[in-house]
Amino acid sequence: MKLNELYKKLKSIHGSVGKWWPGTPEEIVITAILTQNTNWKNVERAMNNVKKRINENNILKELNSMPVEEIADLIKPAGFFNVKANRLKSLLEFLKSYDYNLGLLEKVPTNILRESLLKIKGIGKETADAILLYALEKPVFVVDSYTKRILERIFNIKICDYDEIQQLFMTYYPPNTSLYQELHGLIVEHAKKFCTKNPKCDKCPLNGDCYFSQMNRST
DNA sequence: CACCAGGCCCTAT
DNA sequence: ATAGGGCATGGT
Numbered sequence: 579m580k581l582n583e584l585y586k587k588l589k590s591i592h593g594s595v596g597k598w599w600p601g602t603p604e605e606i607v608i609t610a611i612l613t614q615n616t617n618w619k620n621v622e623r624a625m626n627n628v629k630k631r632i633n634e635n636n637i638l639k640e641l642n643s644m645p646v647e648e649i650a651d652l653i654k655p656a657g658f659f660n661v662k663a664n665r666l667k668s669l670l671e672f673l674k675s676y677d678y679n680l681g682l683l684e685k686v687p688t689n690i691l692r693e694s695l696l697k698i699k700g701i702g703k704e705t706a707d708a709i710l711l712y713a714l715e716k717p718v719f720v721v722d723s724y725t726k727r728i729l730e731r732i733f734n735i736k737i738c739d740y741d742e743i744q745q746l747f748m749t750y751y752p753p754n755t756s757l758y759q760e761l762h763g764l765i766v767e768h769a770k771k772f773c774t775k776n777p778k779c780d781k782c783p784l785n786g787d788c789y790f791s792q793m794n795r796s797t
Numbered sequence: 798c799a800c801c802a803g804g805c806c807c808t809a810t
Numbered sequence: 811a812t813a814g815g816g817c818a819t820g821g822t
Contacts, residue, residue: 599803609803610803611804613802613803613804614803614804614805615801615802615803615804615805615817616802616803616804616818616819616820617801617802617803617819617820617821618802618803619802619820619821620802620819620820620821621803623819623820624819654818654819655819655820656818656819657802657817657818657819657820658804658805658816658817658818658819659817659818659819660817660818661805661806661816661817661818662817665805699805699806700804700805700806701804701805702804702805702806703804704803704804704805705804705805708803720803722803722804723802723803723804724803762803763803766803769803770802770803774801775800775801775802776800776801
């Protein structure tokens with residue numbers, strides 16, 4: 579299978595996942611931090627605590643008005659809560675310079691914005707790109723550990739470098755926000771089901787195309 | 798009990 | 811330049 583066939587194959591297996599990352603843009607900015615190396619279920623618990631505590635329409639501003647200790651307490655279920663509370667603070671301080679207005683932030687050219695996000699302590703490439711793609715609707719492909727695993731298992735492509743993988747996908751797929759949103763979502767959903775860390779790929783519907791399973795069979 | 802989850806930063810070679 | 815440790819909760 580070629581990389582440019584992955585999207586329609588995954589879609590035929592999992593159906594349409596739409597935008598995939600739930601929540602308003604403001605919530606997505608927050609969950610982008612919360613989900614770092616963390617199960618989504620725990621992210622939801624943490625995010626619910628935040629929403630329960632904040633009834634204002636400007637959730638970003640309200641959250642930033644709270645002391646870090648209080649934020650940490652709210653997001654406890656997401657794990658790494660001290661680290662993440664500080665990372666949220668850094669991000670919110672940055673957003674404050676745009677008056678917590680994501681619509682304003684959207685007007686900044688994507689590459690400039692990405693550089694700014696990467697300067698924030700606690701925001702790496704994946705988190706920055708997740709914010710760009712899902713909160714700000716920029717056509718930037720998000721790479722995560724699942725993406726690397728799928729490249730390795732299905733295509734026998736072993737690349738560690740984030741930018742290289744991103745370039746690979748953005749070469750094979752046109753810059754389309756909905757497409758990138760859905761493709762990343764499909765990759766995650768597929769990998770969670772069929773490409774677990776401990777390789778048990780036997781039930782994977784892509785086995786006929788899967789380089790990894792073919793290697794296993796021949797050995 | 799061990800291992801994993803929608804990463805990132807800091808430190809020691 | 812890059813491997814390794816720390817951060818921490820909840821599910822399997």
